[in-house]
Amino acid sequence: MVGSAGVRRATRWQDSVRLLLLIDAAAKPAAEGESVPPATVGVVHTQVRLQKLDFWVRNPDYLAYELMNEYVAAPDVPRLLELAAEILESEESDLRRFPMLRYKYGAFEELDDALAPLVERGLLRKTQVLGRERVVEHIYFLLERGRQVAQSMVAEAPALAWYVERTRLVVDLVDGLGGTQLKDRQYLLRDYADTPWGQHIGPITEQARERLRELQAAPGPGATGDTDQEAS
Amino acid sequence: MTAPGPARSDAKDLTVAPSASDILKEVAEKLGLTPVQVERTLAEANITLKSPTAADRRLRIIRLRASGTKHSGDDFTVEQPFTPGVWAIVHPDNSAGKTSLLEFLVFPLRGGPRDLPPDVRSWLRHLSVDIAVAGRAIRIVLDVDDQPHPQLRGRILAGESTDHLLAADDEALRLLATASGNEEVSRCIGEFFLDAMRMEHTNLWQVTGGADGEGAPQVHGWASYFGACYLNPGGDEILLGDVAGGLPGRLMELFVDIPYSTALTQLSVAGKREKKTITQGQRRAEGDAEARRTEREAWQTEIADVTRQIEARRRTAAQDISPLLRAADQAATELRGMRALLEEAEQTLTEVSGARMRAEQGLLDARETWQARRVLGRLDPVCCPRCEEPLGSVRRSEEREQANCAVCTRPLPEVDPETAEALLAELEQTLERAQDAEREATDRRLRAVEAVQSALADHREAAAGLEQGLATSQAHDRLRDLEIRAAELRGRLEATGSTPPAPPVPVSAQVLAATEEAVRAAVDAAAKQLFPAMNEAIVELATRFGVQNLDSVKLDRAGKVNAVKAGVKTTFKRLSRGDRLRMRIATVIALLRVSADRGVATHPGLLLIDSVAAEEVTEVPARTLIAELQAIAAELPELQVVLTTAQPELVDALPKDHLITSDGEHLF
Numbered sequence: 054m055v056g057s058a059g060v061r062r063a064t065r066w067q068d069s070v071r072l073l074l075l076i077d078a079a080a081k082p083a084a085e086g087e088s089v090p091p092a093t094v095g096v097v098h099t100q101v102r103l104q105k106l107d108f109w110v111r112n113p114d115y116l117a118y119e120l121m122n123e124y125v126a127a128p129d130v131p132r133l134l135e136l137a138a139e140i141l142e143s144e145e146s147d148l149r150r151f152p153m154l155r156y157k158y159g160a161f162e163e164l165d166d167a168l169a170p171l172v173e174r175g176l177l178r179k180t181q182v183l184g185r186e187r188v189v190e191h192i193y194f195l196l197e198r199g200r201q202v203a204q205s206m207v208a209e210a211p212a213l214a215w216y217v218e219r220t221r222l223v224v225d226l227v228d229g230l231g232g233t234q235l236k237d238r239q240y241l242l243r244d245y246a247d248t249p250w251g252q253h254i255g256p257i258t259e260q261a262r263e264r265l266r267e268l269q270a271a272p273g274p275g276a277t278g279d280t281d282q283e284a285s
Numbered sequence: 286m287t288a289p290g291p292a293r294s295d296a297k298d299l300t301v302a303p304s305a306s307d308i309l310k311e312v313a314e315k316l317g318l319t320p321v322q323v324e325r326t327l328a329e330a331n332i333t334l335k336s337p338t339a340a341d342r343r344l345r346i347i348r349l350r351a352s353g354t355k356h357s358g359d360d361f362t363v364e365q366p367f368t369p370g371v372w373a374i375v376h377p378d379n380s381a382g383k384t385s386l387l388e389f390l391v392f393p394l395r396g397g398p399r400d401l402p403p404d405v406r407s408w409l410r411h412l413s414v415d416i417a418v419a420g421r422a423i424r425i426v427l428d429v430d431d432q433p434h435p436q437l438r439g440r441i442l443a444g445e446s447t448d449h450l451l452a453a454d455d456e457a458l459r460l461l462a463t464a465s466g467n468e469e470v471s472r473c474i475g476e477f478f479l480d481a482m483r484m485e486h487t488n489l490w491q492v493t494g495g496a497d498g499e500g501a502p503q504v505h506g507w508a509s510y511f512g513a514c515y516l517n518p519g520g521d522e523i524l525l526g527d528v529a530g531g532l533p534g535r536l537m538e539l540f541v542d543i544p545y546s547t548a549l550t551q552l553s554v555a556g557k558r559e560k561k562t563i564t565q566g567q568r569r570a571e572g573d574a575e576a577r578r579t580e581r582e583a584w585q586t587e588i589a590d591v592t593r594q595i596e597a598r599r600r601t602a603a604q605d606i607s608p609l610l611r612a613a614d615q616a617a618t619e620l621r622g623m624r625a626l627l628e629e630a631e632q633t634l635t636e637v638s639g640a641r642m643r644a645e646q647g648l649l650d651a652r653e654t655w656q657a658r659r660v661l662g663r664l665d666p667v668c669c670p671r672c673e674e675p676l677g678s679v680r681r682s683e684e685r686e687q688a689n690c691a692v693c694t695r696p697l698p699e700v701d702p703e704t705a706e707a708l709l710a711e712l713e714q715t716l717e718r719a720q721d722a723e724r725e726a727t728d729r730r731l732r733a734v735e736a737v738q739s740a741l742a743d744h745r746e747a748a749a750g751l752e753q754g755l756a757t758s759q760a761h762d763r764l765r766d767l768e769i770r771a772a773e774l775r776g777r778l779e780a781t782g783s784t785p786p787a788p789p790v791p792v793s794a795q796v797l798a799a800t801e802e803a804v805r806a807a808v809d810a811a812a813k814q815l816f817p818a819m820n821e822a823i824v825e826l827a828t829r830f831g832v833q834n835l836d837s838v839k840l841d842r843a844g845k846v847n848a849v850k851a852g853v854k855t856t857f858k859r860l861s862r863g864d865r866l867r868m869r870i871a872t873v874i875a876l877l878r879v880s881a882d883r884g885v886a887t888h889p890g891l892l893l894i895d896s897v898a899a900e901e902v903t904e905v906p907a908r909t910l911i912a913e914l915q916a917i918a919a920e921l922p923e924l925q926v927v928l929t930t931a932q933p934e935l936v937d938a939l940p941k942d943h944l945i946t947s948d949g950e951h952l953f
Contacts, residue, residue: 061646066657147642148649169670170661173692178673202660210656212649 060253063111063151068167070206071216073176075106077203078220080195090178092197100164100191108153108160109223110216114146114258116223121264123226134268136222141262149215152253160254168193176202302544303807305334312799316792326796330555334800337544340483341419344394344514344889345369345925347447351389351953353410353429361408361953363389365945366451367925370918371911373936374929375946382952383929384895386945390414390927391893393425393439395511396474397467400895407435415450419481422450424458425474439463439470441477475507482889484510484547510536515893516869522858524844524869536844543811545804552801559794577781588774591767598764606754613751616744623740627733634726641719648712655705666692815879816840822875823868829913830867831906832860838868846872863898867910870894874917877924890923897928898935907935915939 063071079102080095089096097103109116117140124133140146153160171177176199182190207214248254303311309320316323327334351363363386374383388401393414398406412427422444430436442458444450450458464473478484484507513525513536525536668675669692676691684691816839823838823846834851841847846868848855860868873892880887898907911928915938918924930936936944946952 064650064654064657066654066661067650069661070653070657144642144645148645172673173666173668173670174661174664175667176664198664202664206660209660210653212652212656213660 060152061150065167065170069170070210070213071110071220072103072107072164072167073171073199074203074206074213074216075103075110075220075224076177076193076195077200078224079103079106080193083194090194090196093178093194094197094200095195097193097195098190101159103164103191103193104153104161105159106220106223106227107162108254109226110219111149111151111153112146112254112256113140113149113219114256114261116226117141117146118257118261118264119226121261121268124268134265137261137265138269141258141265146256146258146261150256152255155248155250155252155254157250171199174198302337302811304336306336308334308545308800308803308807311803312796315799316795318792318796323796323800326793327800329793330551330797332548332551332555332797332800334545334548334804342482342484342887342889343417343419343923344478344482344891345417345923346390346394346414346891346927347417347422348413348415348451349390350413351409351411353408355408356404363953367927369922369925370943371915371926371928371939372943372945373911373939374927374952375931375933375936375944376952377931377933378950379931381947381950383931386952387893387895387927387929391511391515393427393474394478394891395508395515396471397508399515413455415444415447417447418478419483421481422447423461423477423481424450424455426455427470436465437467437470438465439473441473471508472506478507479510512536513873514889514891516866516873516895518866518895521865524846524857524872543808543815545807545811549801549804549808552797552804556794556797556801559791559797563790563794581778581781584774584778588771588778591771591774595764595767595771598767606751606757609747609751609754613744613747616740616747620737620740620744623733623737627730627737630726630730630733634723634730637719637722637726641716641723644712644716644719648709648716651709651712655709659702815883818879818882819872819875822878823871826871826874826878826913826917827864827867829909830871831909832864832867832871840872863906866894866897870910870914874921874924877921881921881923890921890925892924892926894926894928897930898932899930904932904934907932908938911935912938 076097077095079097081097083089083093083096087096109119117137120133120137120140124130124137127133153162155161168177168179172179176196178194178196180192180194181188182192203217207217306320309323312318313320313323324334346367348367349363349365352361354360374386376383382405384400385402385405388398388405389409389412392398392401393412394416409427410429410431413424415422415424417423424442424444426440426442428438428440430438440455440463441461442455443461444453444458462473462477464470517523517525665681666676680691680694683689683694689696819840820838823840824835827835827838832850836849836852838849839847846857848857848860848868850860857865857868870892873888876888877890898910907930914926914928918926933944933946
């Protein structure tokens with residue numbers, strides 16, 4: 054729903070489902086000897102990582118831009134450019150955008166309210182590792198019931214099928230990268246980095262579309278655009 | 286002055302000639318001037334018109350005396366008296382001095398020798414000739430002073446009478462003139478004879494003369510006239526005198542004394558000089574006119590070109606540009622209006638699109654929320670989301686039985702699928718309206734874009750039209766320049782339009798021409814009477830002298846005899862050498878006879894002939910010539926002939942005292 058300041062905000066239910074599907078896509082099996090609650094099927098480490106994955110789900114133009122970065126770094130995977138084109142040539146960037154705040158470590162939004170329904174219903178458990186003065190790391194445990202719900206989502210709620218696809222794409226894109234590295238990736242975009250703390254990160258749709266046209270018009274892949282040193 | 290010649294004629298012809306005042310009056314009337322003005326104008330050209338009066342031009346030799354020293358050192362002395370009649374200098378030897386003796390006469394009379402051998406001349410120390418000229422007793426004395434170098438000195442002396450002259454020494458005579466040096470002596474003698482015989486220098490117009498090659502008068506003096514007395518050798522091709530051209534005829538006229546003949550010659554020469562001046566002036570004027578004509582042609586060409594340009598520019602410049610300005614303004618206004626409409630349409634479209642997007646988002650959010658709620662809502666709470674501790678059975682049963690939340694115990698909100706469907710339907714309708722509005726706004730924007738493009742095209746067209754119109758209006762300035770240039774050229778053409786009139790013939794030239802015409806008429810009238818008589822006399826005399834088969838001659842004023850021999854026209858040059866001499870003698874004697882018949886002034890009556898009959902192959906014709914001369918001398922008591930011959934037999938009929946000869950090797 055559209056907030057008073059004109060910034061669109063998702064409903065609690067949308068947030069909960071989106072995060073469930075994102076955690077389901079991103080969860081990895083618990084490490085051997087790791088202490089996990091009963092019925093745990095997968096673990097997601099760090100809140101920062103979860104926040105950054107969520108940023109790309111909620112901002113399809115940034116995702117498209119990152120896909121093009123990947124395409125420039127790996128020109129032999131034309132699917133990357135196709136995916137970027139599918140996003141940018143539709144109205145997706147406007148229709149699916151839920152702006153996030155710029156915070157100290159990047160895009161951020163309080164997750165507790167959105168995760169509460171999942172915890173209450175026995176789909177998710179979370180814990181935190183404490184340091185001397187503050188929380189060092191948040192850990193999210195996907196429970197068996199949570200995975201069942203996530204897997205039945207396409208059939209039960211077709212309107213939410215888009216999130217199933219998109220969370221998988223985002224996780225696939227950044228698979229194997231840590232949250233801090235993700236943040237650095239997002240900082241590569243000037244509009245994001247220039248956004249003052251505590252303000253909503255604005256769209257880069259036109260910028261991304263312009264770059265798409267350049268890449269499509271280029272004689273061969275990898276001719277222009279920024280290269281991601283960390284991805285190479 | 287009276288004409289002292291023998292009054293054998295009634296002098297009728299003399300009165301026929303108009304007087305000088307008659308001629309002046311005639312010319313004055315013709316030109317609208319007064320006779321005095323005419324006379325003054327002629328005087329400015331050094332021409333004086335005198336009524337004809339007969340001048341005494343008789344010249345007779347009375348005595349010749351010569352002395353000197355030969356190359357051999359021997360002195361010689363000649364003293365020979367002369368009387369009228371035929372005299373012969375005779376000696377069979379070629380180098381006996383016949384020609385030299387004749388030249389002793391020629392030297393003082395002509396002012397210089399003609400054929401005197403240089404060696405004989407160097408011997409001469411003293412020449413003295415007593416003559417009767419125009420009735421006056423005159424002695425001409427030439428002395429050659431040896432020291433410091435040979436120098437000719439001449440004196441002209443006058444005696445009371447012939448007898449006085451013969452008796453008196455030089456000192457007893459009246460000295461008229463003296464001169465030193467060849468040229469001065471020659472000039473002095475010439476002036477004396479011309480003055481004594483009332484003759485003038487003759488100017489003959491030489492066509493190619495002058496520094497500019499366009500003609501100039503040539504002066505002929507006494508020496509030239511003397512050619513009428515001292516006949517040319519038989520081989521010469523000129524009738525009389527030693528100058529070709531007009532001189533022979535002039536000599537004849539002079540000695541026949543045709544009235545006004547001198548004036549006519551002077552007028553003719555002056556007229557030609559005037560004509561030359563006028564011709565040169567005209568040529569300059571023609572040159573100027575030609576230059577101006579070329580200039581005018583260039584102007585004509587330019588004015589035609591300028592006129593064409595003016596016409597072309599007038600046609601295009603007729604267009605008024607104010608409608609173009611209005612059209613361009615209107616098009617600009619229209620374009621601005623259309624652009625404002627487009628901006629508005631785009632603004633509207635942006636707003637409507639935003640609204641539509643928000644409707645889409647709203648529907649999407651509602652649908653997702655509803656389905657998420659349906660999926661998650663079905664799940665019963667199993668623990669507290671805060672503490673994650675399991676819920677007790679009491680809370681579960683309360684929830685089932687009293688619809689109180691098992692977690693927070695507040696009443697559970699109704700989750701009514703029908704309500705949700707109704708809400709979604711409403712959002713769908715909102716979206717549909719937003720989509721309609723967006724389509725409409727899109728169409729409106731499209732129409733606005735088209736309108737802007739159309740207005741832009743109209744504006745460009747109007748601007749181009751205006752630009753062209755403005756370019757044409759700049760042509761106004763050029764048109765004005767062209768019109769000014771055309772006016773300037775027309776002015777120039779008008780100012781130079783009429784070719785300048787030829788410079789007026791000056792009055793002096795008119796007077797000269799008219800006077801020449803009048804005088805020529807008088808001369809022609811006199812010549813018309815004179816020449817037939819001359820021709821008749823020449824034919825008779827020439828035949829008597831031995832010219833065979835001479836049918837006729839027709840003497841003209843150029844001195845040509847135009848002989849017809851045996852029916853064939855024969856030029857003087859084609860005559861035999863002997864016939865040429867006979868014709869010369871016949872001409873001179875005819876002059877004498879005709880003049881004497883008319884009682885006018887005449888040939889001096891002295892005839893010097895060197896080597897007469899030298900060309901004759903046989904003796905008979907030569908004898909005939911001399912015999913006839915002797916006979917004529919008897920008829921004409923004024924005639925005195927001195928001839929030379931190497932053939933004594935030719936002159937044996939002459940009186941012995943008229944033979945100048947010697948038994949020795951030399952005549953002197």
